[in-house]
Amino acid sequence: MTNNRLSYTSLVKTLSWENGVLTLLDQTLLPVEVKVEKQESIEQVWDSIKKLKVRGAPAIGIAGAYGILYGVKDKTDLGVIEFLGELKKSADYLDSARPTAVNLSWALRRMVAKANTIIKGKPASTSKDIYTVLEKEAVTIHEEDKMICRNIGLNGKGLIKDGMGVLTHCNAGSLATSELGTATAPMYLAHKDGVSFKVYADETRPLLQGARLTSWELQQSGIDVTLITDNMAAFMMAKNKIDLIIVGTDRVAANGDMANKIGTMGVAILAKHFNLPFYVACPSSTIDFETKTGGEIVIEERDPEEVLFFGERRTGPEGMKVRNPAFDVTPYELISGFITDKGIIRPPFCENLQKFFG
Amino acid sequence: MTNNRLSYTSLVKTLSWENGVLTLLDQTLLPVEVKVEKQESIEQVWDSIKKLKVRGAPAIGIAGAYGILYGVKDKTDLGVIEFLGELKKSADYLDSARPTAVNLSWALRRMVAKANTIIKGKPASTSKDIYTVLEKEAVTIHEEDKMICRNIGLNGKGLIKDGMGVLTHCNAGSLATSELGTATAPMYLAHKDGVSFKVYADETRPLLQGARLTSWELQQSGIDVTLITDNMAAFMMAKNKIDLIIVGTDRVAANGDMANKIGTMGVAILAKHFNLPFYVACPSSTIDFETKTGGEIVIEERDPEEVLFFGERRTGPEGMKVRNPAFDVTPYELISGFITDKGIIRPPFCENLQKFFG
Numbered sequence A, B: 001m002t003n004n005r006l007s008y009t010s011l012v013k014t015l016s017w018e019n020g021v022l023t024l025l026d027q028t029l030l031p032v033e034v035k036v037e038k039q040e041s042i043e044q045v046w047d048s049i050k051k052l053k054v055r056g057a058p059a060i061g062i063a064g065a066y067g068i069l070y071g072v073k074d075k076t077d078l079g080v081i082e083f084l085g086e087l088k089k090s091a092d093y094l095d096s097a098r099p100t101a102v103n104l105s106w107a108l109r110r111m112v113a114k115a116n117t118i119i120k121g122k123p124a125s126t127s128k129d130i131y132t133v134l135e136k137e138a139v140t141i142h143e144e145d146k147m148i149c150r151n152i153g154l155n156g157k158g159l160i161k162d163g164m165g166v167l168t169h170c171n172a173g174s175l176a177t178s179e180l181g182t183a184t185a186p187m188y189l190a191h192k193d194g195v196s197f198k199v200y201a202d203e204t205r206p207l208l209q210g211a212r213l214t215s216w217e218l219q220q221s222g223i224d225v226t227l228i229t230d231n232m233a234a235f236m237m238a239k240n241k242i243d244l245i246i247v248g249t250d251r252v253a254a255n256g257d258m259a260n261k262i263g264t265m266g267v268a269i270l271a272k273h274f275n276l277p278f279y280v281a282c283p284s285s286t287i288d289f290e291t292k293t294g295g296e297i298v299i300e301e302r303d304p305e306e307v308l309f310f311g312e313r314r315t316g317p318e319g320m321k322v323r324n325p326a327f328d329v330t331p332y333e334l335i336s337g338f339i340t341d342k343g344i345i346r347p348p349f350c351e352n353l354q355k356f357f358g
Helices: A042-050 A057-075 A080-095 A102-121 A127-159 A185-192 A209-220 A230-238 A264-273 A349-357 B042-050 B057-072 B080-095 B102-121 B127-159 B185-192 B209-220 B230-238 B264-273 B349-357
Strands: A015-018 A021-025 A036-038 A165-168 A198-202 A224-228 A244-247 A251-253 A258-261 A278-281 A327-330 A337-340 A343-345 B015-018 B021-025 B036-038 B165-168 B198-202 B224-228 B244-247 B251-253 B258-261 B278-281 B327-330 B337-340 B343-345
Touching (some): A021 A057, A057 A080, A057 A102, A080 A127, A127 A244, A127 A337, A127 A343, A198 A209, A198 A230, A209 A224, A224 A230, A230 A264, A230 B230, A230 B264, A264 A327, A264 B230, A264 B264, A337 A349, B015 B057, B015 B127, B042 B080, B080 B127, B127 B185, B127 B278, B127 B337, B127 B343, B198 B209, B198 B230, B209 B224, B230 B264, B264 B278, B264 B327
Parallel strands (some): A198 A224, A278 A337, B165 B198, B278 B337
Antiparallel strands (some): A337 A343, B251 B258, B337 B343
């Protein structure tokens, strides 16, 4: 059985492309309402990215790659140079929806570069030819992400054994990617293999991605999942409910320090205290050798209102000082291993990350 | 200067008794609205306790002691036996507002016992005489609690030095007691002494006592307080923002294990990891020699809706499994000391708790 023949029918469809139409699951409505929204125009895709209807670095990149097609599909009668101008304009426009999303710019640049390559390689190509190749390129970006997640899952699923409790933090799941997610990929594949285990999902304040997204997508897939508040993780560990921790990451430094959603480092410290394995699932592309250590990673401080309000309801006093760092950096010595699409990387990370990916 | 001459005008008035009238700060409206509610009848006091307008073990006890007076103040024309019957009826009625609140039953029993003592000691007493003594007894209960908190503050304030950051969890403050609170007492007194320090308040999910109550009452008093979500504590420690942790407790076992609001044990583990002192502030009455170790403490599991909803807003999926333990038990080896009204108790706790309080 090859990877491609695995069936994931029970999985949430974060986004799909069929007959030239992009549909997105509107994540802002979860977990209250499940609404798949057909995208009609590039403006709508821009809006969906802006309003976080689609979120998670890989998913945003894929949405951008498909979205750019909407910007040029009616322009294939133009000459190649004009067509290319429209393509570039569409890329710049979509990029402005979330300027700090690295994967979005990356996917848009890749689409524009592909068009340029075609023109250089086959000067006789028409705009229609280019459009056809661009659509294939967007599908390739999508398929590559699926494959990366599948390989993370295949490499990591052996860590999950019968009877285990697995803790995760935030959402590094299907909803953030194209299919299996990163931290969730080993869970989906172990579940598919019939392994019987439980997942505990931290709610992940302030934005509650664990409550709203992770617990929902695991529930949909039939995995036995229990939601807890972040401050219950230590209790669950003390009660021997947790045997393994798997989280995602936004960036891994050359020495193995890694940045992820606020609260991750706390979970890693608890795991060390209770002598539990703490794994980080990520695509190879997340490993950034330009960043020597976690100390170089700048932590974004987000809007105080996220901490002071909950929906419409005020929870903290007016005028209250607030800290709201979006991420923290877990030092390499708290990490048991990185579950990547190329295999599980174990300490010493400085040496082994370089050996695999350097 | 004696303790009694300290002025606490900047402090929140959780409850007060003047000219035979009880007023309560309605804590359910905090931090959005500050409303002091005059209590007109025993039924209203019952309702205020039931609806958590007044909360925190000591504060509920004091409210109960005053509340029982409302039940009998119009009954002083009755004969002593009938008056005592009414008193007992009032006690039973108020006790039913929160059947598991140990301090409430304790205060009500103490009031009834006092009346019995008077009758036995001075058989000629009228119901009016008894009422007068009962009012004094309620005031004494209130004053005793103030004194306990002041002594905790005096014993603990030396731990807080200029430039420090102090982390606390949940609300063991003025709002839970009569005046200075327990965990907050050293903070209020250090602040009064002109020590310059910062407090970081964990919001304390699921019920957000840190966001709604602690951060509000410290802000009111002019202390420099910053609100964080529970999962930011590790980040603040890693950034050297925290030098000291002070929390309250619901029960201390004979060996020094202690139960407190869920999340406390996690903070203690983080404190150990970052080599920070972790103190527990409590009245001597919290130390329970009947409980040998924390393993004997039964942890209440609360309504899943507290985790799945936030006000009116659903945050977790329908049908989601939830854990919602109200407390956790911090093992004695993570505790630097107990700040009590009798002094700071340091390890070995088995020996030293017995020596001071056994």
